Amino acid sequence: MFELAIKIAINGLTSSLVYILMALGFTLIFGIMRVINFAHGELYMVAAFLVYVLVGSLGWNYYLVVVLAAVALGLFGAVLERVLFRPFIGRELNGMIMALAISITLQATAFILFGPDEHSVPRPVSGVIQFGEVMVPRDRLAVGLMALLILGLFYLFMRYTKAGLAMRAVVQDEEIASIHGVRPKIIHPLAFGTGAMLAGFAGALMAPIYTVYPYMGSQPMLKAFIVVILGGLGSVPGAVLGGVVLGLTESVFATLINTTVATMVSFAIVVLILLVKPTGLLGR
């Protein structure tokens, strides 16, 4: 019984870490550009396919490819912002429709290139590590550690660099920030790029654990969406809190009842939060 609990906790924790990576990017993009990025799951999917091609087919080193995929997604995100989102600054609904259009386009492209099948990617490490009585799969442990590392780096970046400070300022008030010399033309692609990069990390990390297919982005996107509403749209600490809350409630309800009910409960919570306090648990 104890062992089972530990196992559920570990599985839940690695998933929460990845949800948090997704949610952080999603919430950063919303906080700065006021765009609901419906294409976030597709960015995750693109990174996973990069891993599938580079590691699975060409046999490159997995860890190198994780970094490469994340950087590539970051650049891709910055380009998307510059070319497709910039005309819709200040028009939230049009920006959202543009994100939907990008999502549709990327999904169809992946489907045409790779077909509907689920592909698997060779795991970078295999086997288990024994901590006393508890066995932990090595691949999940590696993914969890890397996700933690990326979260730590992201925190340091937001907390101690000038760019991070500028982004936090824009989240609070774009006009006041621009009076102080923060240029939106630089911050917007930077924020979208950073958000896309986090989605890229998430996708590249999860590729060997789950299977890779064109619609793989919708599930993590949905989770990120719930996490972000829980924590408050645009709030970075809120995304972390939301990720932990969702990871816990989900594993409890999924074990006790079933996954459909677990999803219904989380959506019901989302509806309640949006009605009572649309800014979320930690939002302003």
Next chain:
Amino acid sequence: MKAMKSALKFLSIIVILAVLPFVLRAPFLTHIGVMIGLYTTLALSMNLMLRIGQISFAHGAFMGLGAYGSAVLMMRLGLPFPAAFFGAAFGVTLLAWLVGQVFLRIRGVYFVLLTFAFGEIIVLMFIEWVSLFGGSNGLAGVPRPGLFGHEIQSRDGFYLLALALAAFAYASVRALYRSELGAVITSLDENEALTRSLGIDSRQYRLLTFCFSAFLVGMSGALYGHYLTLVTPEDYGFWVPVNLVVINVIGGGSHPLGSILGALLLVPLPEFLRDAKQYQVLLYGILLIFFLLFMPNGLYGVVEKFRRGRKGAAQ
């Protein structure tokens, strides 16, 4: 005089469209006609929501409730078709009225997210409540509608029903926009504070728009279920409102005619590209990006520009 002329024009177009399948005798085209009629009605309902600046992602679930509702009322309670059809549509309207009381306070993207989560709950309910809705497999063998004592079997019959529905939707939405009521509704998105300063209770108007929109969706959902004779949960999820937004953006949401143009262009695509569905989805995405960037007024904007240009040349 002018109003009578345009009413006559509208009626003659409807009559021509109504006779068309009996002249052409092409069942495949009739099928596409049915789908265009249904989607025109659905797109018009989304056009109403765009008018007040609140995109409802619960419209997929409302359509599903119309389809499941009418099917269940006929199959389990044995009601005749007209009773089941209007019962389901009014049921959906009632639900919209109830949730609209609180949902419509929320604006912008928060409203989109709220209605999205609400819609997901309803679709999950279709899956979870197996004894009533048949679970993931849905309800098969939905009965064909019967009107005035004889059953509608043929596509032509469905075509006439869908055409009547679309004509009703178009005429009522257009009449609404032209009325004083429509001016108030339009003002809600443009400058609500000003409208309220005139002593207008804006929430009642939003509620009215939401309910009428849900009524249109409920009716088209009900007809859709009877036409396919199969109702499954995945037909009524996230992609319904997305498609309706796509149709309105590409057709041009500023005028109800835009909804029709969008449906005329986009609905036949999947039917013709049946073997290459993904290419069609790709085309949707690219068209959407293109229209958003370069033709924000959609096809209707292009038509209008052309018409105005021609008028200018004639003078």
